Amino acid sequence: MTRDTRRGYAKGRAKRVEILDQAMAMFGEVGYRGASLRVIATRCGISHPGLLHHFPTKQSLLLAVLEHRDEVDGQWLALGGPTGVDGLRRLVDLAALNAERRGIVELFSVLAAEATSTDHPAHTYFVERYRTSVLTTAASYRKARDEGALRTGIAPDEAAQQLVALMDGLQIQWLISGCATDMAGVLRAHVQAQLTVAL
Template sequence: MTGEAPRGYAKGRAKRLEILDQAMALFGEAGYRGASLRVLATRCGISHTGLLHHFPTKEALLLAVLEHRDEVDGAWLSLGGTTGVGRLRRFAELAALNSTRRGIVELFTVVSAEATAADHPAHGYFVRRYGNSVQGAQRAYAQARLEGALRAGIEPDDAGRQLIALMDGLQVQWLLGDRATDMAGVLRAHVQAQLTVDL
């Protein structure tokens, strides 16, 4: 036994990842409601039945796409082991990245609002996701304080919660305002006002 995954298993994982990447792109283009599983299957070079083998429902695919987006964005936020001010800078850069993918932002905004209902299938996901997001922002502010870069009177716990709320609120304004809101600019200015160093 070499401990390596069987070839078929690795191939299946690669196909699943390809489906998630293609679904994220398709949802970004057409939105969740406008995205067709048959179109997605064609893009992935598999049959509709083959797609359903990996994701039996569109709802299951949606949850997997949201989780995949978080993994990709989380890895990007942590790139190079950034902490403190560097991590806060990445939040502003993430807002800039989001301004290039309206469909994904719209999908996230709509589903997160629907998932406030306890019986929604994505409720647990969003409870965990917001807990992790807030904690990550709070850690970044706490690290900025250790770096001597946080202004006096700024509490990391409060600032982290406010940052995530601001990001989500800006996304709603951006969607409703036909993308006129400069999400990254507003977020950058907000964080900069809390720091003693340049963001």
């Protein structure tokens, strides 16, 4: 492979990331249905056919944006393989991280609401994402219980559903309040009340 070829690949990858960033911003601003590929292309300084070279359909762009977000957050969440109390603490830390990323929180909140419709292109993605989120969170609660760190009467499966719902609800409150809601603080207090050890 020549240096020019490598430079071309690197330039193509950089443009792909720029498209994902601009699409993420626009999906967060106006939702998937309101977003225009032509406007995204203009924001990236390329033609509409140029954008279609990277992402042939709006649906493929949406799924790439969601996968990109999950890849970044998934690597961070899994760092060190935290489970039990450490896994629950990492979720609180994620809320603190999200408080610095309004655009991503807007994107997720808008698309999650839109995707409740079964004909939305991200419907299956969100069904699987919520299933996985609840399962992994329940596993952390079970390990905390097995380690004696979970208060008596807390059911791991129910607690996991409650925590995932609380996280999403807090994100909406945070957005509506102009970022005044302390997402991490509320989550920390909720989880701490379920534990017998310090979070």
